[in-house]
Amino acid sequence: MTSTDTFIELSERRSAHNYHPLPIVIHEAQGAWVTDVEGRRFLDCLSGYSSLNFGHGNPKIVGAAQEQLAKLTLTSRAFFHDQFAAFAAGLGDLTGKDMVLPMNTGAEAVETAIKVARKWGYEVKGVAPEQANIIVMEDNFHGRTTTIISFSTDPDAHDGFGPYTPGFTVVKYGSVEAIREAVDANTVAVLLEPIQGEAGVLVPPDGYLTQVRELCTAENILMIADEIQSGLGRTGDTFACDHEGVVPDIYVLGKALGGGVVPVSAITANEDVLGVIKPGQHGSTFGGNPLACAVANAVIEILNTGEYQARAKELGAVLHERLRGLIGRGVVTVRGRGLWAGVDIDPSLATGREISKALMRRGVLAKDTHGSTIRLAPPIVVSEEDLLWAVDQLADALAEFAK
Numbered sequence: 436m437t438s439t440d441t442f443i444e445l446s447e448r449r450s451a452h453n454y455h456p457l458p459i460v461i462h463e464a465q466g467a468w469v470t471d472v473e474g475r476r477f478l479d480c481l482s483g484y485s486s487l488n489f490g491h492g493n494p495k496i497v498g499a500a501q502e503q504l505a506k507l508t509l510t511s512r513a514f515f516h517d518q519f520a521a522f523a524a525g526l527g528d529l530t531g532k533d534m535v536l537p538m539n540t541g542a543e544a545v546e547t548a549i550k551v552a553r554k555w556g557y558e559v560k561g562v563a564p565e566q567a568n569i570i571v572m573e574d575n576f577h578g579r580t581t582t583i584i585s586f587s588t589d590p591d592a593h594d595g596f597g598p599y600t601p602g603f604t605v606v607k608y609g610s611v612e613a614i615r616e617a618v619d620a621n622t623v624a625v626l627l628e629p630i631q632g633e634a635g636v637l638v639p640p641d642g643y644l645t646q647v648r649e650l651c652t653a654e655n656i657l658m659i660a661d662e663i664q665s666g667l668g669r670t671g672d673t674f675a676c677d678h679e680g681v682v683p684d685i686y687v688l689g690k691a692l693g694g695g696v697v698p699v700s701a702i703t704a705n706e707d708v709l710g711v712i713k714p715g716q717h718g719s720t721f722g723g724n725p726l727a728c729a730v731a732n733a734v735i736e737i738l739n740t741g742e743y744q745a746r747a748k749e750l751g752a753v754l755h756e757r758l759r760g761l762i763g764r765g766v767v768t769v770r771g772r773g774l775w776a777g778v779d780i781d782p783s784l785a786t787g788r789e790i791s792k793a794l795m796r797r798g799v800l801a802k803d804t805h806g807s808t809i810r811l812a813p814p815i816v817v818s819e820e821d822l823l824w825a826v827d828q829l830a831d832a833l834a835e836f837a838k
C-alpha cells in the first residue's frame with residue numbers, strides 16, 4: 436500500500452462519512468499549489484471553497500498569525516483585547532457599516548443574521564411575537580446547523596434531521612416577483628446569496644439584486660446578503676453585491692475572512708439593526724478572539740489595496756473566455772463572475788465526479804457539485820499561465836471521455 440492508501444483507509448475507517456473526498460492526501464501548500472504525501476504537485480482550483488482567496492501560506496496573513504500566536508490568542512469577550520478595535524472598525528469600514536458582530540464559522544454568522552433580523556422585526560418593525568418570517572431562496576446554501584438546514588431544498592442537507600425550525604418561506608431564486616408575492620406583514624428579511632455557490636455558481640439575472648434592494652426598502656424588510664463564498668475579492672469586486680452597486684442591510688461574511696488560517700466569520704450592519712443585540716443575547720467564546728482578529732486584520736488590509744479584486748476581474752475574464760471555448764466540446768454551459776466558474780459537463784459524457792478525478796490525474800484539484808457541474812475557483816494569486824494550463828487539462832479530460 437502507498438502512504439496515500441494508508442492515510443485514506445484509516446481516515447475512512449475512523450471518521451464519519453459526511454464528505455466524499457477525492458483520493459489525494461495533501462501534505463503542504465504554497466500559493467495556488469499543493470503537494471501530496473507522495474510529493475506530487477496539484478493546482479488548487481477549489482481554494483477551500485473560496486477560503487483561500489489570497490493563496491496558501493500568504494506571507495502577510497501567516498506573518499500576522501505567527502506574530503499574534505506568540506503574544507495573545509484568546510481572552511474571551513469578557514475582556515477587550517488590542518486586536519479587536521481595529522477589526523471592528525476595519526471590517527465595518529470595508530462594508531460601509533457602523534457595527535460588526537464576530538463569530539467563527541459561516542453557519543454561525545448566518546444564524547446571527549437570522550437572530551438579529553427576528554429581533555429587529557419585533558423591536559423595530561413591530562411584528563407580533565413569534566410571527567417573524569424570513570424569505571429564503573430555492574437551492575440555497577447557508578451552512579449545516581439545524582435551523583439553516585430547516586430551509587434547505589437539498590434533500591441530502593435537509594431530510595432526516597427534523598423537527599425543523601419554522602419561520603422561513605422558500606421562493607425561486609432570481610425572481611423578484613416570487614419575493615414580492617411571498618411578502619406579508621410578518622416578513623422581516625430576505626436572505627440570499629448574491630451568487631449561489633454550492634448550487635453550481637448560479638448568477639441571478641442582471642438587475643435582480645437592485646430590484647430586491649428596492650423591494651426590501653419599500654416594504655421595510657432587511658436585505659441579508661450571504662457573501663461568505665461570493666465576497667472578499669472572488670468575483671472581481673470586494674462583494675458580489677458591488678457588481679450592481681447594491682448595499683444590503685446585513686453582510687454575512689466568513690471563509691476568506693480567516694485567510695485560510697483560522698475560522699473567522701462576522702455580520703456587519705448599521706446601528707439601527709445591529710443595535711438590537713444587548714449583552715447576554717448572543718455570543719461565542721472564540722468569536723472575535725485575538726488570533727482571529729489579527730488574521731482578519733491582515734485580510735482587510737489586503738482587500739483595502741484593491742489588488743486582489745482587480746486581479747480576480749482580469750484573470751476571471753481570461754478564465755471565462757477560455758472556458759466558453761469548450762462549449763460544444765463536452766461543456767454545456769459556463770456561469771460565474773470573476774475568478775469563479777461553474778462548468779456544466781455534458782452528462783452523457785461523464786459525471787462531475789469522473790471529470791474531477793480525471794482532472795486530479797492531470798494535476799488539477801476541482802470539485803463537482805450537483806452531478807454534472809465542476810466548480811473552478813483557484814486562489815487569486817494563481818498565475819495566468821497556470822490558470823490557462825488548468826483549462827487545458829479540463830479540455831484534455833473532456834476529450835478523453837469523448838473517445
Ligand SMILES: *Cc1c(COP(=O)(O)O)cnc(C)c1O
Pocket residue numbers: 484539540541542543545576577578579628632633661662663664665689690
Ligand atoms: C460555506 C458557506 C456557508 C457556511 O460556512 P461554514 O463555515 O461552512 O459554516 C454559508 N453560506 C455560504 C454561501 C457558504 O458558501
